[in-house]
Amino acid sequence: MDPFVHSSLRSKHRGRISSRLTWLDNSTGNDALIEQGRRCPKGPQCHSRMSVPIQKQEVELLYKELLQGQESFRQNCDRGCRETAFIYAITSAAVTHAVARSCSEGSIESCTCDYSHQAVAPSPGPGPGLVRDWEWGGCSDNIDFGFKFSREFVDTGERGRSLREKMNLHNNEAGRAHVVAGMRQECKCHGMSGSCTVKTCWMRLPNLRAVGDSLKDRFDGASRVMVGNAGSTRVNAAGKKNRYNFQLKPYNPEHKPPGPKDLVYLESSPGFCERNPRLGIQGTHGRQCNDTSIGVDGCDLMCCGRGYRTQEVLVTERCHCTFHWCCEVICKTCRSKKTVHTCL
């Protein structure tokens, strides 16, 4: 395990990793690949690191980032702002996604089968019971294991007692809910002569980018919640699961209470316009903006009304690329003039 990850993970998390995940591949060769992915070289094959985390190191890596994210956001909004909500949600979504994926690849061997039917006596854990379950009714979708693992792993320590912990739990659940909601059902008919008298369906795991997009939408429409009587945990007989069983109260009483897929936050974000070294905010001076966009990347919002400078620059870049499966990209080099807007 990466020493930094090891030191930054709470002991509980370390326990979770070693007890719940048995990784097939313990070689360190993947670190290089991850590093490569992180640096993200230019070219059509380059994707952001977020796209598909696949290995144990990546789960750890993601978690490292979560802790770093928590650390950096602790500086500027200690009690939980919008950005914190997003970080928590995307992390829990990514863990769910990555674990489910690795189960499908067979690189985690400890994914549970989770098939329980009333006719067969429940027999958890490995052994003849598992083989019997598998032969009798097959195993559940890997997303089930990913979901449960994410609950156990990411939600460790969030007991849901304080409002902040409730917020974290809610956002973690929201992240997972988006992965599940993004799954698409596909079916195949294989009855008599291939007719649809017998049809089998399965769920296709969404691309993590699509999950990120839907979370980003929720980020924009996140609801602010507050301490309230309704925020108390409802006690029920479900035992362990009841820590997810609460309803947060909206800050504005006229708003709807947040749904399971909504992101929630407690306090408004600090201004990101001006540089504030104490809060770790860089400010937007000198950043490139898009003059046609009306979103946060648009010059009006990003430059916080300070105005922007427009320049024409000559750029050299790869263009007219043709791609050939699998590994060949042929590009030309073009020089072109580009208009660049920079915030004052």
Added chain:
Amino acid sequence: MPGVIVENLSGKKLATLVAVLLVCQFCCFLFGGLIAPKPSIADTVLATKCHDSGNNSDAWFYVRGKGKCKSIDLHTLNTEDHMMLANQIVFAFQIPSPRDNTILDYSRWQQNLIGILTLDIAYHADSEMDPRTIINLNARLGYNNKGDPEGDWKLYASSFEERTLDCSIETKRDGYHYTCSFIPMFELGSLHHDFYLLNIRLPVDSEKHINERLGHIEDMWLVVINQTGGFTKVWMTMKTMFFPFIVGIMIWFYKRVHMLNREPVLLEYMLMFLGCALIFLNAPLELLTLWYDMPFMLLLADIRQGIFYAALLSFWLVFAGEHMMENNKSQLKSYWKHLSGVAIGCISLFIFDVCERGIQLRNPFYSIWVTDIGTNLALTFIILAGISAGVYFMFLSFMIWCVFTNISMKRQALPSMSSMRRLHYEGIIYRFKFLMLATLLCAAMTVIGFILGRVSDGRYKWEEDFFLEYTSAFFTGIYGMWNIYIFALLVFYAPSHKQWPSEPDVSCINNDEIVFSRLPTEPSEISSLTSFSRKTALD
């Protein structure tokens, strides 16, 4: 003047028998719903991308165990770092996937295996893919069994396949995935071995323009569908339970027919044919796959079901025709027009099946749907079968309509009869209508159950504990229903040995009945509805 059993059965006995059969029917439904798991289950497996440093097209690339392949990651693969040929990338699937730190293996109870490929193709503005792309796959399927040395994979089948990929994309941004149709890959009629390994390559040949237009494939998923062992067990139990009952009732029926001093009539032949078809369908031949490799089992199952449906459909036609009450058709030849619809439909479906599943015996990767000629051919046969089904149902409904108008016409003649005889005939008509109703009810139940299944399929059940497994309940319920239906037909339409109880005293009351009782003396043992129709025709 004996008729068939249903006419001579008292109302109380009939009600008891029907009640018992209904209870059996309900048990079949619950048997599937409570005990059996889902009929089939899909497992998604993500390909491990193996690097073939040489060009070892004969080597096996596997994911687990000693000598596993060197895996690479296509996301981070960079042009500058790796000069790799497309042919050096092998997508390897080793199934089944391990769970709970246990290496699972396929059981022979799981019967069959269907493989479907889905591709994750990333969008790049530089190399936009056509909505319809031809993809060529070099696929090799191997197997291994418990106790074999690790990595000792044996070839099951290999093929160079061409498939069509339909892809679309909503947000055209780099890195986003296309939404692509899935690719049917293989169908195995028997799951005889423990482990299977699928190696797929996507070779590029710029001279033959093979795989030139492919986008950036990031991942390949294999969805493997197999029947669940539990369902097979429940299904086999049902079949073996019904088998002796139907055999027994057939022997009883045969004896009863042959005890009579006349040749069996057409309806009785049809019933025997139907019973034999059901016996053939019920025979638990699938149990043999537990010991022998029988890849033709899927084809055989289709043929058995086809014969049964053909028998059932022809029986309905003949049944309706024999109760027309107009002229006494008693030869199969006179039904050739009606039956040709059934025959054409069944033969075209049979040819289609042999083209699809028959060729799959030689090449499991084959599918008739992937080529344009094959698709047209398959569609021709299916449309032909559809047309003959339509013609058949038109004929059948016309005939049933005729029977009912005849019955209502003859019924008007009833008040002129003595009360006892009238009651008797009304009873017969009622019982015939009752069986017609039972047939309609069975057909309607099948259709409704099927539609309900489709509706409930559409929703993905997330963390939902529903105690009844509907799909299995539907299959066992419908299967049990048709078994019970045919069992009931064999019982109710067996010739009765009971003497007509009211005949001697009624026939001497008025001459109306004397005429009637004299009439059916030549064919002494025909259905009394036919005699009734003759009588009313004479009136």
